[in-house]
Amino acid sequence: xxxxxxxxxxxxxxxxxxxxxxxxxxxxxxxxxxxxxxxxxxxxxxxxxxxxxxxxxxxxxxxxxxxxxxxxxxxxxxxxxxxxxxxxxxxxxxxxxxxxxxxxxxxxxxxxxxxxxxxxxxxxxxxxxxxxxxxxxxxxxxxxxxxxxxxxxxxxxxxxxxxxxx
Amino acid sequence: xxxxxxxxxxxxxxxxxxxxxxxxxxxxxxxxxxxxxxxxxxxxxxxxxxxxxxxxxxxxxxxxxxxxxxxxxxxxxxxxxxxxxxxxxxxxxxxxxxxxxxxxxxxxxxxxxxxxxxxxxxxxxxxxxxxxxxxxxxxxxxxxxxxxxxxxxxxxxxxxxxxxxxxxxxxxxxxxxxxxxxxxxxxxxxxxxxxxxxxxxx
Numbered sequence: 001x002x003x004x005x006x007x008x009x010x011x012x013x014x015x016x017x018x019x020x021x022x023x024x025x026x027x028x029x030x031x032x033x034x035x036x037x038x039x040x041x042x043x044x045x046x047x048x049x050x051x052x053x054x055x056x057x058x059x060x061x062x063x064x065x066x067x068x069x070x071x072x073x074x075x076x077x078x079x080x081x082x083x084x085x086x087x088x089x090x091x092x093x094x095x096x097x098x099x100x101x102x103x104x105x106x107x108x109x110x111x112x113x114x115x116x117x118x119x120x121x122x123x124x125x126x127x128x129x130x131x132x133x134x135x136x137x138x139x140x141x142x143x144x145x146x147x148x149x150x151x152x153x154x155x156x157x158x159x160x161x162x163x164x165x166x
Numbered sequence: 167x168x169x170x171x172x173x174x175x176x177x178x179x180x181x182x183x184x185x186x187x188x189x190x191x192x193x194x195x196x197x198x199x200x201x202x203x204x205x206x207x208x209x210x211x212x213x214x215x216x217x218x219x220x221x222x223x224x225x226x227x228x229x230x231x232x233x234x235x236x237x238x239x240x241x242x243x244x245x246x247x248x249x250x251x252x253x254x255x256x257x258x259x260x261x262x263x264x265x266x267x268x269x270x271x272x273x274x275x276x277x278x279x280x281x282x283x284x285x286x287x288x289x290x291x292x293x294x295x296x297x298x299x300x301x302x303x304x305x306x307x308x309x310x311x312x313x314x315x316x317x318x319x320x321x322x323x324x325x326x327x328x329x330x331x332x333x334x335x336x337x338x339x340x341x342x343x344x345x346x347x348x349x350x351x352x353x354x355x356x357x358x359x360x361x362x363x364x365x366x367x368x
Contacts, residue, residue, distance in 0.1 A: 020225060045225070045254060048246025055215040056250075059186070059222020062208065062350060064361040067222070085212040086219075090342035151365065 001031045005135050005164050009097065010039060012142030016095075017066045019043060022053035026072035028099035028165040036070070050075030054082045058092040066095075066146065073098040073118040073159060074111075083125060083155055093149040093156070097142065100131060100161030118159065127155045133162030169264050170332035172307050172325050173199035176233075176262070179311055180206075184227070184353065186220040187235035188212055190271025191331040192264055196235060198335040205352035209338065209345045214243030217261055221251060224259040227357065231258050231315060238265040238279045238324075241286055245293075251320045252294020260314040261322045265300075266329045274329055287324045298322035 009032060013021070020043045025033045037044050047053035050071045060067035069079070076098060086092040101108075102115020122129045128148060132141050138160065145156040169192060177200035185207040187196055193209045200207065210216055220234035241248075241263050251259070267280035278284045290298035297319055301307045307325055314321035340348070350361045 043225070045250065048249055049244070051214065052218050052244055052246050052250065055212075055218030055244075056222040056225070058215070059219035059224075060226045061222075062219070062346075062353065062361070063223050063226020064353065064357065064359040065226035067226075082212065082215050082218075085210075085215060089211065090346045092346060153362070 001029060001165055002135070003031070005138065005160075006032050006035045008135055008138040009142065009160075010035060010042070012139040013068055014041060015139065016143050016146035018068050018146075019065050020045065020060050020067045021070055022047050022056050022067060023070040024048075024050050024053060024072075024075055026075075026099055026101075028072065028101060029070065029160075032070070050078040051080075051082045054079040054094045054096075055086070057094045058082070058086045061092055061094070069094055069096045071096070071098050072114065073101050074114045076118060076121055076157075080121065080125065083127075087125065087127075087155045091153040093153050095145050095149050096155065096157040098157060098159050099165050100159040103161050105166065122157060125155070127157055129157035129159060131159045131161055133160075133164060135164055138164070167302060167304060167307070167325065167327050168330065168332070169266065169325070169327040170195050170199055170335075171304055172262075172264075172327065175304060175308050176200075176311050177203060179315060180233070182356070183231040183233050183315075184208075184223060185233045185235060186210060186216055186223065188216040188240050189237050192235065192237065194335055194337055195332050197338040198332070205348050206356075208349040209340075209342070211342065213240045216240050217251075218244065218247045220261070221247065221254070221256060221259060224256045227353075228258060230357075231260065234259065234261040236261060236263045238263060238267060238277045238286060239269050242278055242284075245289060248290045248293035248295055248322075256320055257318040259320050260311075260317070261320065263322065263324045264327055265324050266327050268329045270329055270331070287322060290322045295320050295322050298324070300324045300326060302326045
């Protein structure tokens with residue numbers, strides 16, 4: 001990611017009122033994670049799998065603070081069980097920012113499943129999402145996701161793809 | 167040792183704390199054992215989510231004591247949270263694991279702790295949660311509740327309890343959604359904050 005894209009993500013998170021980020025690092029966002037760690041206004045929590053991160057974000061919602069789950073889109077698959085339980089069972093929302101691995105242009109065989117499954121999994125869970133490929137749309141898209149989730153009390157997702165992460 | 171008896175002892179010590187719990191029959195038992203904590207308790211039906219949610223709550227409300235009432239099946243569903251707690255060292259999180267060595271709510275098939283080898287407290291200590299203990303008597307349980315409720319490090323008590331359910335208790339009729347609203351409104355009232363506010367006029 002370019003420094004300007006990293007800045008746009010962090011601006012969006014702050015504008016949305018996010019004070020805690022749970023993440024499991026990946027390669028496409030590799031410049032983002034140390035920038036989040038270094039930001040004095042954001043607490044980062046490293047998790048062992050994305051489902052655990054989703055549940056921690058759910059707990060942070062219950063505290064009145066705002067959290068984000070940041071990950072590769074493969075982490076969506078690891079999060080399906082807690083997302084379904086919290087979102088559909090209790091109305092506890094998790095807002096996700098994920099890198100779009102496996103879209104057209106992907107040059108790793110192991111990432112192909114991530115691209116094939118991401119949108120169908122989001123649709124299966126009825127999670128609204130936006131795929132963002134232009135840097136100038138990052139900030140507002142993150143704000144839009146929070147606005148929606150804090151009215152729906154349901155999950156939403158932003159996937160960053162294209163030249164933002166390549 | 168019966169889980170319900172442990173719950174009664176723990177409940178006597180609670181007033182301003184917040185509780186997240188799971189699963190199956192332990193939900194109805196807590197509903198009966200701690201009626202004064204009804205609004206302060208979030209009743210979940212989620213393997214692997216309870217302690218992570220409690221940690222999230224503890225992160226957002228660092229001045230408030232948070233209690234996770236987890237289970238052997240629930241903790242083993244996501245052992246990674248113990249490593250996260252080992253690294254993060256929350257100062258306000260007390261975790262009880264009701265270890266009845268079975269998946270009670272579906273009729274009682276054994277969990278991995280039933281065979282004498284798997285030790286959740288030892289796993290927690292190995293993950294960096296230094297204060298993690300297994301208890302088998304009500305006296306031990308009470309001693310560790312007293313210590314865990316004032317500890318400034320994460321504190322885990324694995325309570326070895328019978329696989330039975332307290333008879334003749336009231337069933338809780340609310341679902342996860344109603345329970346969330348009750349809990350959120352309680353947090354709002356006691357913290358003086360807004361979590362689920364009014365919609366905008368536009």
